[in-house]
Every structure is written in structure tokens, then in C-alpha cells.
Amino acid sequence: MSGNCCMGDMDKGGNPYVADIKGMACQNTNFRTAVWTGCHLQMTLMCIPVGGEIGLEIHPDTDQFIRVEQGTAIVKMGRCKNGSTFCRNMCEGDGVFVPAETWHNIINAGKEPLKVSTIYAPPHHPKGTVHRTKADAEKAEY
Numbered sequence: 602m603s604g605n606c607c608m609g610d611m612d613k614g615g616n617p618y619v620a621d622i623k624g625m626a627c628q629n630t631n632f633r634t635a636v637w638t639g640c641h642l643q644m645t646l647m648c649i650p651v652g653g654e655i656g657l658e659i660h661p662d663t664d665q666f667i668r669v670e671q672g673t674a675i676v677k678m679g680r681c682k683n684g685s686t687f688c689r690n691m692c693e694g695d696g697v698f699v700p701a702e703t704w705h706n707i708i709n710a711g712k713e714p715l716k717v718s719t720i721y722a723p724p725h726h727p728k729g730t731v732h733r734t735k736a737d738a739e740k741a742e743y
Contacts, residue, residue: 612729614638622646626670626716632738635730643724649674649715654708656735657682661702663725668696672715678705 613620614637622644625636629646637644649655649672659682667676669691676697677685682704690710691697699705709715732738 612636612638614643614728615640622718623670626718629716630714631731631733632735633726633730633732635726635728638724638726638728638730641723643721643726645719645721645726645730646670647715647717647719649707649709649717651709651712651714653715653735654706656739657704657706659702659704660699660721660725663721663723664701665699665705665722665725666696666720667699667707668718669693670716670718672709672713673711674715674717675708675710676705677708678703680704 612635614635618637620636626646629648631646631648634646635643636646647655671693673693674691676687676689676691678687678699679685680703685704685706689697707715707717730741732741
């Protein structure tokens, strides 16, 4: 994938696939890289720069699982866009379940890039998605 020659050059979805998720996440330098997109589930890897965040978002019909592979983060969630009722610190190995219709944000709280793996069910991004930067991701959403 763009900027990540070790990950191959395409989404492996639809085929059986064994992967070193932590290793791939740690090597990923893209804001978002789709690793596997099936009919009912998708995995992406994300790299959030120091001081950065995924950005406040909501998925009306997609549950999500986000796992910190490297770094530290703060997760904020709530039913209202302007009021998070759930705020927790996360470190390497921690995961958070985000129900559909829940506003959420993951903020890099560390001094190194935050590397996360994300599972969406059903898939949220087109197969093969690579967003090198958050700005690229924002452009693709609109």
C-alpha cells in the first residue's frame, strides 16, 4: 500500500488471510489503510500523529472495535455530538467497543505516533482504501 511496501499493494479482503496485526500497525504510516474488507467486516490500520486525533465521528449502522497497538490514547464517546459521557485512557493492548450511533473520538495522548487497528462491522470504507493523511480522509468522506 502507498508508503507501506511491507504490507503488499492491496486489500486482502474476501480471501483467508493470516496477518501480524501489531507488526503491520506499527509499520503503517498512513492515516488509514484498509487491510481486509469482506462482505460483513473490515479491518483498517491507522497512524495518528503526536497531538492528533481521529476526529469526532459517528457511524449510524456500523459497530466498531478499536485497539491500541502502540502508544497511548484518550477515547471519548457519547450519544450527543457536543457531550461525551464516556472518557477513558487507553494504552498498548487496550481495546474499546464503539456501538453504532455513538459519537466517538480517539486522541493521541502520547509522545509518539499512535498506531491502532480498527474493525468495522459492516465495512465502512471502500475496499482498498488508503488515506495518507487525515485531510485525505476528510476529503473522501464528503
